[in-house]
Amino acid sequence: xxxxxxxxxxxxxxxxxxxxxxxxxxxxxxxxxxxxxxxxxxxxxxxxxxxxxxxxxxxxxxxxxxxxxxxxxxxxxxxxxxxxxxxxxxxxxxxxxxxxxxxxxxxxxxxxxxxxxxxxxxxxxxxxxxxxxxxxxxxxxxxxxxxxxxxxxxxxxxxxxxxxxxxxxxxxxxxxxxxxxxxxxxxxxxxxxxxxxxxxxxxxxxxxxxxxxxxxxxxxxxxxxxxxxxxxxxxxxxxxxx
Numbered sequence: 001x002x003x004x005x006x007x008x009x010x011x012x013x014x015x016x017x018x019x020x021x022x023x024x025x026x027x028x029x030x031x032x033x034x035x036x037x038x039x040x041x042x043x044x045x046x047x048x049x050x051x052x053x054x055x056x057x058x059x060x061x062x063x064x065x066x067x068x069x070x071x072x073x074x075x076x077x078x079x080x081x082x083x084x085x086x087x088x089x090x091x092x093x094x095x096x097x098x099x100x101x102x103x104x105x106x107x108x109x110x111x112x113x114x115x116x117x118x119x120x121x122x123x124x125x126x127x128x129x130x131x132x133x134x135x136x137x138x139x140x141x142x143x144x145x146x147x148x149x150x151x152x153x154x155x156x157x158x159x160x161x162x163x164x165x166x167x168x169x170x171x172x173x174x175x176x177x178x179x180x181x182x183x184x185x186x187x188x189x190x191x192x193x194x195x196x197x198x199x200x201x202x203x204x205x206x207x208x209x210x211x212x213x214x215x216x217x218x219x220x221x222x223x224x225x226x227x228x229x230x231x232x233x234x235x236x237x238x239x240x241x242x
Contacts, residue, residue: 006186010071013179017075020172021048021082027166028089037094039155042102044148044169045086050109051145052079054138057117058191063130071183072192112137135191142195146173146202153209162214170210174203 024045031037056079057063059072091102116137120130152165177199184193 006183007071009179009183009186013176013183014071014075016172016176016179018078020169020176021052021075021079023166023168023172024086026168028086031089031093035093037090037098039163040090041148041151042087042090042094042098043105043151044145045083045090046102046105046109047141047145047148048079049083049087049106050113051138051141052076052083053110053113054116054134054141056080057113057120058131058134058138062121063127063134065127068187069189069192131191135189139191139195143198146177146195146199150202150206153206156209156213160213162210165206165210167207167210167214170203170206173199174207177203 027040031040053076055072056076059069059076061067064072087102087106091099091106094102116134120134124130124133156162156165177196181193181196181200184190184196187193
């Protein structure tokens with residue numbers, strides 16, 4: 001019963017994480033349409049790429065025991081493909097100066113992953129040590145992944161606009177975090193469970209900020225419309241008076 005429940009939660013985690021990884025498609029369709037990266041941050045996508053690479057590696061039999069964590073492999077393999085595509089699109093449309101920053105950070109995280117994979121494969125000689133090593137790095141990157149949108153939160157608070165903090169990214173982060181936190185709990189795996197509890201808290205924070213400034217934006221737009229309407233009425237009155 002326990003294994004069946006864990007597998008069922010893993011399947012739900014796959015579905016929710018697939019939606020999470022796919023959620024920036026709307027953002028990047030806007031970037032492609034306008035041929036500009038606008039004010040969207042590239043950091044969450046590069047961190048997500050590293051996280052996907054690490055947890056794909058973590059789920060493989062060389063680190064985990066057999067195929068106990070196959071749900072991690074399937075969804076994070078998809079994450080690697082999608083996040084790589086997003087980073088490439090960003091590189092294509094960002095300014096020349098921005099290309100250097102994006103490329104430098106991407107190469108840094110790829111080098112980190114390769115180093116972690118080589119160390120765990122050739123210097124550590126049992127699954128327990130490999131899981132601790134790769135899982136520890138994955139835990140840090142997962143917390144960084146869930147914390148990366150805080151850059152957008154800061155921007156939202158400064159600009160009082162939610163334009164550059166996609167709602168679905170935060171929503172699917174909450175959904176995926178809940179599923180994987182339960183999966184980690186059922187698997188007795190602290191490296192899967194712990195970062196997702198952090199993800200739940202940060203996703204709730206992001207949604208609260210989004211809701212607050214979304215409503216304010218509507219009020220501001222309404223006030224702006226009323227002001228423009230009053231100005232138009234005044235012009236009409238002046239024309240009638242003359």
